[in-house]
Amino acid sequence: METADLSHHISRRFNEDLERVRTKALSMGGFVEQQLAKAVTALVDGDSNMGEAVARDDYRVNAMEVSIDEECARILATRAPAAGDLRVIVAIIKVITDLERMGDECEKIGYIASRLASQERPADKYREIKHLGRVVEDMVHGALDSFARMDADAAIKVAHQDRWVDEEYESIQRQCITFMMEDPRSIRRALDVMWVVRALERIGDHAKNICEYVVFIVHGKDVRHTRLEDVESELRNPHASGN
Amino acid sequence: MRASDARFVSKQALVSQPSGPVQGLGGWGYALARVTIALAIGAALGLFVGNFWAGLSGALATYLGFQLVQLFRLEYWLRHRNVSDPPDAGGLWGDVVAQVVRLHRRKNFHKKRLIEIFRELRRAAAEMPDGAIILNHEREILWFNRRAAELLNLRRSADLGLRIDNLLRHPSFAGYLSDPESSRGIVIRPKVVEDVWLMFQAMPFGEKQTMLLVRDVSREERIDAMRRDFVANASHELRSPLTVIAGYLETLAGDTAIDPTLRGPLEEMRRQSQRMTAIIDDLLELSRLEASDEQVKGEPVNVPGMIASLRKDALAREHHPSEISAEVDASLWLIGDAGLIQSALSNLVDNAAKYTPDVGRVALRWWRDSAGAHFSVADTGSGIAAEHIPRLTERFYRADPGRSRQTGGSGLGLAIVKHVLHRHGAELEIRSVQGQGSTFTCHFPEARATTALAKSVVAPERIRA
Numbered sequence: 001m002e003t004a005d006l007s008h009h010i011s012r013r014f015n016e017d018l019e020r021v022r023t024k025a026l027s028m029g030g031f032v033e034q035q036l037a038k039a040v041t042a043l044v045d046g047d048s049n050m051g052e053a054v055a056r057d058d059y060r061v062n063a064m065e066v067s068i069d070e071e072c073a074r075i076l077a078t079r080a081p082a083a084g085d086l087r088v089i090v091a092i093i094k095v096i097t098d099l100e101r102m103g104d105e106c107e108k109i110g111y112i113a114s115r116l117a118s119q120e121r122p123a124d125k126y127r128e129i130k131h132l133g134r135v136v137e138d139m140v141h142g143a144l145d146s147f148a149r150m151d152a153d154a155a156i157k158v159a160h161q162d163r164w165v166d167e168e169y170e171s172i173q174r175q176c177i178t179f180m181m182e183d184p185r186s187i188r189r190a191l192d193v194m195w196v197v198r199a200l201e202r203i204g205d206h207a208k209n210i211c212e213y214v215v216f217i218v219h220g221k222d223v224r225h226t227r228l229e230d231v232e233s234e235l236r237n238p239h240a241s242g243n
Numbered sequence: 244m245r246a247s248d249a250r251f252v253s254k255q256a257l258v259s260q261p262s263g264p265v266q267g268l269g270g271w272g273y274a275l276a277r278v279t280i281a282l283a284i285g286a287a288l289g290l291f292v293g294n295f296w297a298g299l300s301g302a303l304a305t306y307l308g309f310q311l312v313q314l315f316r317l318e319y320w321l322r323h324r325n326v327s328d329p330p331d332a333g334g335l336w337g338d339v340v341a342q343v344v345r346l347h348r349r350k351n352f353h354k355k356r357l358i359e360i361f362r363e364l365r366r367a368a369a370e371m372p373d374g375a376i377i378l379n380h381e382r383e384i385l386w387f388n389r390r391a392a393e394l395l396n397l398r399r400s401a402d403l404g405l406r407i408d409n410l411l412r413h414p415s416f417a418g419y420l421s422d423p424e425s426s427r428g429i430v431i432r433p434k435v436v437e438d439v440w441l442m443f444q445a446m447p448f449g450e451k452q453t454m455l456l457v458r459d460v461s462r463e464e465r466i467d468a469m470r471r472d473f474v475a476n477a478s479h480e481l482r483s484p485l486t487v488i489a490g491y492l493e494t495l496a497g498d499t500a501i502d503p504t505l506r507g508p509l510e511e512m513r514r515q516s517q518r519m520t521a522i523i524d525d526l527l528e529l530s531r532l533e534a535s536d537e538q539v540k541g542e543p544v545n546v547p548g549m550i551a552s553l554r555k556d557a558l559a560r561e562h563h564p565s566e567i568s569a570e571v572d573a574s575l576w577l578i579g580d581a582g583l584i585q586s587a588l589s590n591l592v593d594n595a596a597k598y599t600p601d602v603g604r605v606a607l608r609w610w611r612d613s614a615g616a617h618f619s620v621a622d623t624g625s626g627i628a629a630e631h632i633p634r635l636t637e638r639f640y641r642a643d644p645g646r647s648r649q650t651g652g653s654g655l656g657l658a659i660v661k662h663v664l665h666r667h668g669a670e671l672e673i674r675s676v677q678g679q680g681s682t683f684t685c686h687f688p689e690a691r692a693t694t695a696l697a698k699s700v701v702a703p704e705r706i707r708a
Binding site: 019022031144151 | 381401402405406408409410411412413414417434573
């Protein structure tokens with residue numbers, strides 16, 4: 001009787017540890033979401049102060065990553081989790097890496113935004129970037145939501161959006177090339193815009209990665225480098241997946 | 244037929260409830276009589292047959308069998324209470340059945356009433372115009388109403404037990420939840436993509452639980468943003484024409500060829516244009532301050548030095564109080580935004596210098612105690628009536644409408660002070676006795692107080708990683 005109670009206690013403490021580290025990872029995600037929103041707003045509104053603030057605050061994302069990473073290592077060492085719990089820990093370690101990279105991309109956007117703020121703004125007022133930014137923000141939000149709810153179906157839906165982001169990236173790239181050919185004086189700005197769009201596209205990729213980790217946690221299936229259609233059909237026919 | 248019997252029995256039991264013991268005794272008496280009669284018949288039969296004991300045993304066995312049958316019927320009925328009718332028994336057994344029926348009815352009646360009340364409450368909670376969420380001490384969602392589900396995209400059943408801060412990941416939300424007493428609520432945009440602003444208010448609820456109220460304040464936020472934008476844009480647009488006018492007035496005032504009778508009006512025009520510039524500058528500063536609600540991080544600010552130069556400026560005014568004293572802790576610095584602190588302190592010192600007659604005194608103090616750092620300006624001016632004090636920090640609020648024109652303030656000074664202090668987590672305290680003077684005190688939190696830095700040390704915030 002006593003031993004049963006004790007083991008129950010240990011597993012509860014373990015659950016709390018796991019839940020706490022997940023919450024920390026999600027609050028780090030929340031901070032990255034804010035950074036992304038601020039970076040895009042700084043660029044679109046030409047707010048150099050906000051851009052600088054984003055670049056300056058990136059150290060906080062890095063600090064969070066380090067602290068969560070340490071906690072995950074501690075849980076691995078002391079609790080030796082197995083099966084689903086192990087998948088959660090492994091996925092959290094990967095999620096925070098992706099979040100940290102997103103933070104770096106946001107820093108880049110913020111830095112470029114503060115530089116572009118002093119220059120003349122193009123006629124379209126970065127409308128494409130604004131739109132792309134919104135879709136990417138939505139992706140990051142959706143990816144983190146699916147991670148919070150451990151909802152693999154929602155994760156796959158979010159991952160689908162990445163294709164649209166890639167297409168949009170291509171189209172803005174073509175547009176920038178046209179600008180550069182028409183007016184060589186705009187090359188510098190167009191290159192900066194290219195960097196921003198590239199960063200947004202990368203953030204979309206990282207969001208997609210997070211979605212894949214969610215599928216990994218829920219179904220125990222590694223779906224990286226697999227076409228989304230294949231993933232979906234495989235998850236629909238569990239006997240084929242060998243689970 | 245039997246059901247109606249039961250009802251009759253139970254009614255009888257209910258009616259005769261007050262005389263319980265007598266009724267009980269009656270039941271017992273009846274049972275006792277039965278046993279006695281059975282034994283007597285048994286004994287008589289035994290005597291008649293010639294075996295007294297066999298007769299008695301037979302009678303007892305029969306009685307026992309009868310009791311067992313009754314007990315079986317009662318037990319059977321209790322097990323199948325929902326489908327079968329109560330057994331039709333007399334005497335003690337009848338009383339037991341009646342009691343059980345009565346208890347059962349009473350329980351059913353209360354259950355129905357509770358369910359009704361509960362349904363009513365749930366309907367009311369669901370129809371509440373604001374969203375409501377109940378969280379446990381781990382911040383897990385225990386319950387939410389329909390409006391909360393709409394506002395936050397919560398899914399019934401699936402999202403119960405989920406931590407709320409996993410879904411609402413805005414950094415300041417978690418901060419608010421851990422210390423809900425610190426403010427009256429928090430307004431955030433949970434989804435950056437949508438222009439929806441939600442106001443959250445947390446309050447303790449039940450045992451270790453929290454009730455979180457959610458309200459859509461997008462409309463208010465939008466109107467507020469529009470107003471802020473309007474003020475900022477209007478002031479900005481007014482500034483350029485004013486600069487031109489002030490420039491010409493400046494030139495004309497210095498022109499010796501001008502008619503001497505025009506000198507007075509020109510000088511007045513120049514003064515008023517200067518005042519307009521000051522008002523517009525203050526409006527712009529105020530709109531900048533209002534644009535953000537975030538706490539200033541800042542760097543160590545040399546407040547003692549600032550106070551010294553403010554004192555010098557005040558003494559350099561054309562009219563100033565005869566005595567301006569400063570009692571300053573020279574080693575006490577403040578972490579904040581130097582520009583903002585300067586504008587707040589200078590507004591306070593300016594006001595004191597302006598509203599204190601030349602024979603009066605102004606005392607500046609800068610000190611530290613366990614609560615934090617404090618700056619106070621005490622003057623011996625005319626003082627402010629108590630009814631004006633709560634409204635002093637409103638824009639363009641005048642305690643004395645006549646005075647404003649002579650002294651030429653913008654009417655925005657204290658509003659600026661309030662906003663600057665708010666963004667440093669500080670508070671403004673105003674004390675005044677009419678006819679004796681006023682004291683304005685800024686209370687900065689302990690976390691912002693710091694000791695003086697050597698000149699060569701660079702603030703760590705300045706180094707970019």
